Amino acid sequence: MELLGHYNYWVFAVALMIGFYAVIARGNLIKKLLGLSIFQSAVFLMYITMDKVEGGTAPIIQPGVPDQIYSNPLPQVLILTAIVVGVSTTALGLAVVVRIKETYGSIEEHEIYEADQPS
């Protein structure tokens, strides 16, 4: 139990860096955006991990249960809105990728770079 108390944070660190690896090492623009989504989800996981209180339940007040422990509502509010904002910004990134494809005929980083070199 004690040993696994930080497991969520380790998964956060690993998932964060898996996403970051896709952003820096992969040349495909859609793959980069997928990596960014994983990166973003990892941050969500870190925040939601912080909200948990031992023996607690979702922060919806139950009348008549005076000693009920509730988890922290604040990180949940922050992440709830961040998820919806996340999909909108991902869509904006994808729209830029679609326009790049139409202009350069490719979504591979090295091909776009070569097309930009003055010959």
Place this chain on the structure above:
Amino acid sequence: MIIVFAVFLLTLLVITAVAVVRTENLFVAVMLMAIFSLLMAANFFILDAADVALTEAAVGAGVTTVIFLGALALTAEKERSRLTGRGLALGVVAVTVLVLIYATFDKPRLGDPEAPVHQHVAPWYLEQTPELIGIPNVVTAVLASYRGYDTLGEVFVVFAACIGVLFLLGAPPPKRTTPRPAATSGLRHHLVPQVVGRLLVPFIVLFGLYVQFHGEYGPGGGFQAGAIIATGLILHALLEGEKASIRAIPRGALFGMVVGGALLYGFVGVLGMLLGGNFLDYSVLHSDPVKGQQYGIIAIEAGVGIAVCGALMSIFHAFAARD
């Protein structure tokens, strides 16, 4: 017992993330990403975040996947990889993981009631919400009332991103040398998805409305409801084709929803000022401040739901209509 399950889910999460990055077929990667989101939603649920789990399941596994697929249809399905500097990237990533894991040992362990994050405003929210606002779901109360400014900002970010997508994809596309095969008829020729999907659409929309109007009492609210209703309408568009969907809800109506929802939120804020309170102070909306808070929350949640649903549908149509 639950901790074993959580560890299992989190391990699956890491495996899925590795698979997303490793596969060269982007279609497979997007599908794995949907699984990643569902696993993430399950994890959120285990961590007592029911509202967040609902949002992640509807947005991450539903809407995001469809938008990625729409983008894939316009670009390429295969990655033509040329890996350079892979060793350096792996080195950087490995070192950062180790540093981050080292840093986690300073964090309080999972579920520690003494953690600093539980000492500041959170206990106040939990204690005062029944008296000040009188609704059971504290997440909704914080989202819509205590931190109403934040949420207003988020709604306008969604609004701005939607406008950006419409500008980028609304411009006439360059002339195509090979015409794309017409694929606007949806899944009309596939009987099983057609019948099953048609049965599902009304129930998804109904559930979305339930989540919207029950958001004060159970998990739910405008963000979740907007996303769920959008997934139902997107399913309808996938089944019946793009044209039928636009006939049902014209583009102009969707734009009206985005603008109207955001304006409704702002209007409630200004109404509070006109009645003598502060911006986004709902207590003055009714002679009883608790009732006023509830009216304000219902109104701005409606605004959020309408704006989010309209924005997600507009973005979907922007990708689907381009060819």
